[in-house]
Amino acid sequence: MEITARRAGEQLVLSLSGRMDGTGALQVASAIQQNLNDHDTAIIFDLTGVDYLSSAGLRVFQDSIRKMKERKGHIAVCGLQEFVRKLLTSGGFIKVLSVYPTVEDALAGTEKKTVPSAGMIQIAGSGWSLSAEHLADKPCTLAVTGDQRAIHEGKVTLHDVQATRGCFSGFCVGIGAMGQNRDIAAPLLGEMISIGGTVYWIPTDGHLTSDFFTAKDSESGGMKAFSLFNVAFTGPFTDTIRISSEQPEGMTLAEVYEGIFRYAKHKYPDFKGVCAIAMKATIGGLCSSDMKISLLAACAEKKAKGPFAMPGGKTVTEFPFDSSVQEKISVVDVKPKYAGDVLISVGYGIDLAVAQKAFSSDVLSVLFYTDARINDNSVFLYNKGAVFKNLSWDNAADFEVQIKTAPDTGEFVAMHNLLNITKVKSALIGISPVSAIRKEK
Numbered sequence: 001m002e003i004t005a006r007r008a009g010e011q012l013v014l015s016l017s018g019r020m021d022g023t024g025a026l027q028v029a030s031a032i033q034q035n036l037n038d039h040d041t042a043i044i045f046d047l048t049g050v051d052y053l054s055s056a057g058l059r060v061f062q063d064s065i066r067k068m069k070e071r072k073g074h075i076a077v078c079g080l081q082e083f084v085r086k087l088l089t090s091g092g093f094i095k096v097l098s099v100y101p102t103v104e105d106a107l108a109g110t111e112k113k114t115v116p117s118a119g120m121i122q123i124a125g126s127g128w129s130l131s132a133e134h135l136a137d138k139p140c141t142l143a144v145t146g147d148q149r150a151i152h153e154g155k156v157t158l159h160d161v162q163a164t165r166g167c168f169s170g171f172c173v174g175i176g177a178m179g180q181n182r183d184i185a186a187p188l189l190g191e192m193i194s195i196g197g198t199v200y201w202i203p204t205d206g207h208l209t210s211d212f213f214t215a216k217d218s219e220s221g222g223m224k225a226f227s228l229f230n231v232a233f234t235g236p237f238t239d240t241i242r243i244s245s246e247q248p249e250g251m252t253l254a255e256v257y258e259g260i261f262r263y264a265k266h267k268y269p270d271f272k273g274v275c276a277i278a279m280k281a282t283i284g285g286l287c288s289s290d291m292k293i294s295l296l297a298a299c300a301e302k303k304a305k306g307p308f309a310m311p312g313g314k315t316v317t318e319f320p321f322d323s324s325v326q327e328k329i330s331v332v333d334v335k336p337k338y339a340g341d342v343l344i345s346v347g348y349g350i351d352l353a354v355a356q357k358a359f360s361s362d363v364l365s366v367l368f369y370t371d372a373r374i375n376d377n378s379v380f381l382y383n384k385g386a387v388f389k390n391l392s393w394d395n396a397a398d399f400e401v402q403i404k405t406a407p408d409t410g411e412f413v414a415m416h417n418l419l420n421i422t423k424v425k426s427a428l429i430g431i432s433p434v435s436a437i438r439k440e441k
Helices: 022-035 055-070 082-090 103-110 148-152 182-188 215-221 253-267 295-305 352-358 361-367 399-409
Strands: 002-008 011-020 042-053 074-078 098-100 121-124 128-134 140-145 171-179 190-195 198-201 211-214 224-233 239-245 274-291 330-337 342-351 379-389 411-417 423-439
Touching: 002 022, 011 022, 011 055, 011 103, 022 055, 042 055, 042 082, 042 103, 055 074, 055 082, 074 103, 098 103, 121 253, 128 253, 140 274, 140 361, 148 224, 148 361, 171 182, 171 198, 171 274, 171 342, 171 379, 182 224, 182 295, 190 224, 190 274, 190 342, 190 379, 190 399, 190 411, 198 411, 211 215, 239 253, 253 274, 253 342, 253 379, 253 423, 274 379, 274 399, 274 411, 342 352, 342 361, 342 399, 352 361, 361 423, 379 399, 399 423
Parallel strands: 011 042, 042 074, 074 098, 140 423
Antiparallel strands: 002 011, 121 128, 128 239, 140 224, 171 190, 171 224, 190 198, 198 211, 239 423, 274 330, 274 342, 274 423, 342 379, 379 411
């Protein structure tokens, strides 16, 4: 089976050629998984080159109809050969599929006619485009526990671990662990996010296996959340942004934030350079860096190994300075994965040129660090995400309600600390430009 995928706006066109038997059906299902964006409104199957269709192929259409019905979208077919038409008719599919003679007719017939609202702002970038809608005027405060720079430099100990308040409400991102007390949780401090009422976490026990806890799980098991670093914020989000890549492989997380910052500067003349986000996206390829072993143990090892005095008043250390302690204990995976799955991400981005003028250095410094190995440190991004399969989503429903409850409807796969080269094909993002940063005691 030969498959060519292309898109026109929010319409996905799959041109198929060959036998849509068991093997071909699997290939088509995989193509849909990898190419369907989260807010596509139509799938158009060009079947001009398909001369055979089996029951396995019919199931692909059945699954596609169900998937698009959930998002109030359309399934169209065109170029039907006689055998294929007879099979679709006998199976009852002709009644629920839109049939057109050509792809051009199908594109015209399934195009979603929308009139932008008066407050809609549209921005085009290099290989991407976005539309944004303002929802509310409410200042956003980031509540910060811990110090990102101290962690990067390996200057943290058990005394820096604190109980995390509000972990099962709102949104949180950081380094934490679940445990009955601080001593139990501390050796397992790893990547952690909170989405609504659920905490997702990777314990640093050497296995890189994700876990999750609901508020009910926490209460019944006597578990508490502890963190070494935690950034918390609540809604409502001031704006929602829909952003789509023009490239089949998607756009990077850095490009997503480029769009967010451009919109924020356009919409808010007093934008302070820091933006908190929650995002639902179709994954193009996820790249990650996740802590595998204890951060506190690595920091203690660094302290034990140096620096120590040498003759002549000089010092030397056995611990190299080419990367941070956190990076040394992390597993970096730059091979893109989870293409076509759904990402629910929480995090924040900082445009440092703007933020350093708007916030005092002692307040802003806890949120970021500078990487000497990177030439461009003008933007700092900190985002983690949970990956889901078969996650239900209604594009017409309230974004904040959906982002908090949607994970309950999908199959949780994994969570990761996202590298900026992670690619998404399209995303719906709630943003909150940050007006204040509060350091928690």
